[in-house]
Amino acid sequence: MKSGIHLVVAAWLALAASTGLSAPAFAEGVAALSARINALSRAGKYAEAVPLAQGQLDSLEKKYGPDNRDVAAALNNLAQLYGEQGRDAEAEPLLKRAIAILDKVSGLNSAEAAPELNNLAALYQRQQRYADAEPLFRRALAIREKALGPNHPDLGQSINNLATLYEKLDRHEDSEPLFKRALAIYEKAAGREHPAVATLLNNIGQVEKVQGRYAEAEPLIRRSLAIREKALGREHPDVARSLNNLADLYERQGRYADSEPLYQRAVAIRQAALGPDHPDLAISLNNLASLYQAEGRTKDALPIVQTTIASGRMQLRVALPVLLAAQRQQLLPSEKALDDALNVVQRATQSSAASAVNKLAVRLAAGTDRLAQLVRRDQDLASEAEAIDKSLLSAASKDRAKRDAAAEAKSRARLAAIAAERASLQKTFASEFPDYAALSNPLPMTAKEIQALLGADEAMVLFAVAEKESFVFALTHDGVDWTSVPLGAGALSAKVAAFRRGLDIGKAQDASGKAGLFDLALANELYATLLGPVESLIKDKRSLLVAPVGSLTALPFHLLVTAPPPAAIPETFAGYRDAAWLLKRQSVSVLPAASSLKASRVFARKEQSTKPLTGFGDPLFNPSLEGAGDNRTAVKQASRALVTSAYTDFWQGAGVDRVRLAAALPQLPDTADELNAVAKDLGAASTDIHLGADASESTVKRAQLADYGIVYFATHGLVAGDVKGLAEPSLVLSIPKQPSAFDDGLLTASEVAQLKLNADWVVLSACNTIAGDKPGAEALSGLARAFFYAGARALLVSHWSVDSEAATRLTTSTFDRLKADPKLGRAEALRQAMLAYLKDTSSPRNAYPAFWAPFALIGEGAAR
Structure with a gap:
C-alpha cells in the first residue's frame, strides 16, 4: 500500500460520523471531556487520549449500566482510538458491543447507529474483508439518506466511505461519481477550505492517479495539501497523508528528485506525531525505501527495510527487491538476506488453507x-x-x-x-500446558529449517507476487536460490487465465484448426518465467513441492512445458503426447504454504485407518426423482457440467431455494459408476458407498469417517470466489424433501471443518474444487481449508470439470499403484497414473491434457 484513498474524518465537522468520535448526549462536563479526547485523537496523541476514553467508558457504565446509548457512543470512541493505532483486534469487539446496545435500545434505523456501522465497516475494510464491509457501509448510507436528507454532511461522509471501498476493489467507475457527490455536499456545508474537502479532493486525485491521468490528479492533490497545511498546521498527520500521495504521484512519473523530500517530510511528521509503532509511519517508511531502491540506493533503503521487518510492518513489494539487491551487492550475508526474505514471504502469504493445516498441526503436536x-x-x-x-x-x-x-x-x-x-x-x-502458547504461534522457518525437512530427491519452490514483479525461491536439502520474476500480479493472472482456457473438455473434440485448444507455447513460456530461473537447482529432483500464491494457485504446474514445442497447437491430439511436460520429469505436490511442510511432516498422525474407502456420489438433487430407477440413469453424460455458482445464488432467507438449485444442477449418474469402480478396485464394502438419496448430509455427518483412509466425494461444488454474506463454498449432496439445519443438501465448508477425519486422501471429483471463479481467488480456501482442518493429510482435487471415465481411471490407477508400493508416495503414484493415461494410444483424445491431467495433489505427497 503506497498511498491512500481514505475515509472522511467527520470529527472535523464536529459531527458524529464514521471515523470521527461520536458526541454522547451526556452532561456538559462529560461532553467537554469528549471534546478533549477528540482533539487529542486529531493530533495523534493516542497515549493521552486512550486512558481518558477508557475512563469515560468506565464512568458511564457505572452510572448508566451496560445497555445505554451513551455507553455505546463511548465504546465507539475508544474503538476508534484503537483503530487509529492499528489495534483492530481490540477495536472490533468494542464496536460490535456498541452496535448490539443501539440495536437493543433503539434499533438500527436511526441516524445515531450509522457511525458505529460505518466504523465497523471501516475496520473490515482495513483488514481487506470487503465482502463484510460493503453491506454495513450500505446500511449506514441508507439510514442517513432517509434520516438526514440529500445534503447533510454526514450523508456525504457515508457516500465517501462506500466510494472508498469501491476504489479499493478497482471499481473506478463506481467510486468516482460518489466521491464527486460527497465533495459537492462538503463544499456546500463546510466551505471550500475545510479539511474534509481536502480529503475528498485527495480521494478524487487518487482515482485519477491510479488510472494514469497524472495531469488531472496533480492539482487536486496539491490543493488538498494546501488546505490541510493552512487549516491544520504543517506538522499534522493529515498533512503527511497528502505529502505521501503527492510524492507517490511524482514517483510514478519518474520525478524522484521531487518525490524524495515529500516522503522524507511525511516520515518526519508521522514519527513525531504518531510514534514509532503506528501503521501510517510504516507506510511512509516503506514508500521511502521503495523510492531509494528505484533510484538504485539499496544502501539507504536497507536499514529502513530492516526496521519494518523487525516491527512486522514490512511490505512484500518493498522488502524483497531491497533484500535481493542487498545480497547481490554484499551489503548483507547471503544467508541473512535469504532468511529475512523468507520471513517476509511467510508472514505476507499465509493463506487460510495454510492456517488450517497449522491448526491441525497444533492439535496433533499437543x-x-x-x-x-x-x-x-x-x-x-x-x-x-x-x-x-x-x-x-x-x-x-x-x-x-x-x-x-x-x-x-x-x-x-x-x-x-x-x-x-x-x-x-x-x-x-x-x-x-504452559508450552502450548509457543506451539500455537509458530515463527516463520529459516532456509536451513526448511531444508532439513526435505528429502534428498525433493525440491521446494515458493512464490511471492507483488504488483510489478514476483519472486521465486527454490530449496533442496543441500542448496538454495532465489530471484525476481518480471511479471506482477495482473500480468500473471492474465497468463494463467489464458493457460486454463485450453482445458475445457467440451471444446476438445478434435485438434483441426481449433483456436481454443491448449497452448503449448504459453505453457513453455510460463515454465521459463516461473521455474526457469531456478531450473539448475530443481530439475534433477524426483519430487517438486510448490507453494503458490494468488493466481498461481489456479495454475496446474504439472502441465508446464520444459522445452519449446514444435508448434503452439499441434495438428492432432497425438502431438500433445510428445510435449516436454513437467510431469514427465517430476511429480508435483501443492502446499498451501511453506509452514504446511512442517505441519505435515513433524506433527503427522501415525495411526492407520481401518477401512479402505467411503464414498458419496450421484446425489439426488430433485427429491421427486427418488425411486425413478432406470429412467434416471438412462442417459450418461460424456462430461459432467461444471457448476461454479455462488452459494448466494440459491440462498433464500434462512435456507436454500431448492427449486432453483435442483434446476441448475444436472444429475450425475455417471459418478455412481465411478465410485463403484473405485470401491471394487480397493475392496471397499458396498455399504460404504452412498449413492442417490443416501448421498446426503445426514449420511456424511453420522458416518464414522475417521475409520477410512480415503473419503471420496463425486458431486458438484459451489466454490469460493464471489461468495458473500451467509454463503460458503460447499459440496452439493442429496437435497431432502424436508430440509433442516442439520441437512439442507449443502455440506458447507464450516460443516466440513466439524468432521473428524483420519484420511490419507480426500478426493473431490466432478468440479473444479481447486480453483476459484477466476485466477487470483484463493484457490485453496473454503473446502480445502476445511478438509485440512478436519484431519485430511492430502486432497486429490480437480482443476477443471472432469470427464467421468477419466476420473475413474486416474483415481483407481493412482490407488492401485500406491497399494502395490506404499513407499511410492501419493504424488508419484498420481504422476504415474497420469503418464500411463497420456501414453495410451487406444484413443486419440488420451493425449489431450484436459483428459489425463485434471487432478492435483494438495498437501503431503510423500510416502507416510
Whole structure:
C-alpha cells in the first residue's frame, strides 16, 4: 500500500460520523471531556487520549449500566482510538458491543447507529474483508439518506466511505461519481477550505492517479495539501497523508528528485506525531525505501527495510527487491538476506488453507490426548463464534420487520456461553500446558529449517507476487536460490487465465484448426518465467513441492512445458503426447504454504485407518426423482457440467431455494459408476458407498469417517470466489424433501471443518474444487481449508470439470499403484497414473491434457 484513498474524518465537522468520535448526549462536563479526547485523537496523541476514553467508558457504565446509548457512543470512541493505532483486534469487539446496545435500545434505523456501522465497516475494510464491509457501509448510507436528507454532511461522509471501498476493489467507475457527490455536499456545508474537502479532493486525485491521468490528479492533490497545511498546521498527520500521495504521484512519473523530500517530510511528521509503532509511519517508511531502491540506493533503503521487518510492518513489494539487491551487492550475508526474505514471504502469504493445516498441526503436536482434545474444542468454539457473529451482523443490517428476534437472542446467549467456555480453556492451557502458547504461534522457518525437512530427491519452490514483479525461491536439502520474476500480479493472472482456457473438455473434440485448444507455447513460456530461473537447482529432483500464491494457485504446474514445442497447437491430439511436460520429469505436490511442510511432516498422525474407502456420489438433487430407477440413469453424460455458482445464488432467507438449485444442477449418474469402480478396485464394502438419496448430509455427518483412509466425494461444488454474506463454498449432496439445519443438501465448508477425519486422501471429483471463479481467488480456501482442518493429510482435487471415465481411471490407477508400493508416495503414484493415461494410444483424445491431467495433489505427497 503506497498511498491512500481514505475515509472522511467527520470529527472535523464536529459531527458524529464514521471515523470521527461520536458526541454522547451526556452532561456538559462529560461532553467537554469528549471534546478533549477528540482533539487529542486529531493530533495523534493516542497515549493521552486512550486512558481518558477508557475512563469515560468506565464512568458511564457505572452510572448508566451496560445497555445505554451513551455507553455505546463511548465504546465507539475508544474503538476508534484503537483503530487509529492499528489495534483492530481490540477495536472490533468494542464496536460490535456498541452496535448490539443501539440495536437493543433503539434499533438500527436511526441516524445515531450509522457511525458505529460505518466504523465497523471501516475496520473490515482495513483488514481487506470487503465482502463484510460493503453491506454495513450500505446500511449506514441508507439510514442517513432517509434520516438526514440529500445534503447533510454526514450523508456525504457515508457516500465517501462506500466510494472508498469501491476504489479499493478497482471499481473506478463506481467510486468516482460518489466521491464527486460527497465533495459537492462538503463544499456546500463546510466551505471550500475545510479539511474534509481536502480529503475528498485527495480521494478524487487518487482515482485519477491510479488510472494514469497524472495531469488531472496533480492539482487536486496539491490543493488538498494546501488546505490541510493552512487549516491544520504543517506538522499534522493529515498533512503527511497528502505529502505521501503527492510524492507517490511524482514517483510514478519518474520525478524522484521531487518525490524524495515529500516522503522524507511525511516520515518526519508521522514519527513525531504518531510514534514509532503506528501503521501510517510504516507506510511512509516503506514508500521511502521503495523510492531509494528505484533510484538504485539499496544502501539507504536497507536499514529502513530492516526496521519494518523487525516491527512486522514490512511490505512484500518493498522488502524483497531491497533484500535481493542487498545480497547481490554484499551489503548483507547471503544467508541473512535469504532468511529475512523468507520471513517476509511467510508472514505476507499465509493463506487460510495454510492456517488450517497449522491448526491441525497444533492439535496433533499437543501430544497428550487430553490436550489435543482441548485444543480442538477451543478451535471449534472459535469457528462457531465467528459464524454466529457474522450472522448477527448480517441480521443487524436488515430492517427490523425482516428479523427473527428470538433466533438472534438465542445466538447472543450462545456467544456468551462460548466466551465463558473459551476463557476457562485458556486458564487450563496456562496452568496445565504452559508450552502450548509457543506451539500455537509458530515463527516463520529459516532456509536451513526448511531444508532439513526435505528429502534428498525433493525440491521446494515458493512464490511471492507483488504488483510489478514476483519472486521465486527454490530449496533442496543441500542448496538454495532465489530471484525476481518480471511479471506482477495482473500480468500473471492474465497468463494463467489464458493457460486454463485450453482445458475445457467440451471444446476438445478434435485438434483441426481449433483456436481454443491448449497452448503449448504459453505453457513453455510460463515454465521459463516461473521455474526457469531456478531450473539448475530443481530439475534433477524426483519430487517438486510448490507453494503458490494468488493466481498461481489456479495454475496446474504439472502441465508446464520444459522445452519449446514444435508448434503452439499441434495438428492432432497425438502431438500433445510428445510435449516436454513437467510431469514427465517430476511429480508435483501443492502446499498451501511453506509452514504446511512442517505441519505435515513433524506433527503427522501415525495411526492407520481401518477401512479402505467411503464414498458419496450421484446425489439426488430433485427429491421427486427418488425411486425413478432406470429412467434416471438412462442417459450418461460424456462430461459432467461444471457448476461454479455462488452459494448466494440459491440462498433464500434462512435456507436454500431448492427449486432453483435442483434446476441448475444436472444429475450425475455417471459418478455412481465411478465410485463403484473405485470401491471394487480397493475392496471397499458396498455399504460404504452412498449413492442417490443416501448421498446426503445426514449420511456424511453420522458416518464414522475417521475409520477410512480415503473419503471420496463425486458431486458438484459451489466454490469460493464471489461468495458473500451467509454463503460458503460447499459440496452439493442429496437435497431432502424436508430440509433442516442439520441437512439442507449443502455440506458447507464450516460443516466440513466439524468432521473428524483420519484420511490419507480426500478426493473431490466432478468440479473444479481447486480453483476459484477466476485466477487470483484463493484457490485453496473454503473446502480445502476445511478438509485440512478436519484431519485430511492430502486432497486429490480437480482443476477443471472432469470427464467421468477419466476420473475413474486416474483415481483407481493412482490407488492401485500406491497399494502395490506404499513407499511410492501419493504424488508419484498420481504422476504415474497420469503418464500411463497420456501414453495410451487406444484413443486419440488420451493425449489431450484436459483428459489425463485434471487432478492435483494438495498437501503431503510423500510416502507416510
